[in-house]
Amino acid sequence: MKIVVNGEEFESKDGLTISELLVEQEVKMPDMVSVELNGEILKRSVFETASLNEGDKVEFLYFMGGGQWD
């Protein structure tokens, strides 16, 4: 099936989960990633179970934060 990840089209197996997608995308720290599926931000607790369908649009990005000199 075809899915769109961060604006790029990818061919993937049917039923790919978000967790599997993040592995495919070589995301090293999935706990520090936010994922949006078809415009809705997903809770991390569903990454293992939420599966993708043909034409789904997925966006993911890393936590962006930090602090001052310590």
Next chain:
Amino acid sequence: MSQLVVGKEILEQMIAQAKVAEPIEACGILAGNAGRVEKFYEMTNVDKSSTHFTMEPSEQFSVMKDARANGLELLAIYHSHPLTPARPSQEDIRYALTPGATYVILSLKDDEPVIKGFTIENGTATEVPVEVAEE
């Protein structure tokens, strides 16, 4: 990235945002191409803290989509240090997770703002020259 080029106008926008936010840390995303910043996105620091910043994911997604729609890439993740030097803290290093990004810090500690850029990989920060270009 060998250097980051920031136009004077964008730098002035960053400084203005940081001064308005002071003593809270300001933050933003710099997008462009080939190391030249074309657009500065002011972001909300949801921590509202003088020592920490966290961007809001929904705002991050909006910015990434807007940048892509305009043919721009994420070049740098920026935040201010209202009270301390323009050097990455241990927390900055720990949370430098976005591949390929330069981490820009604007310090307001001294009379004149100081801007510096860093790449951060495997826990090591390496300074990247930030060139301020006349438009």
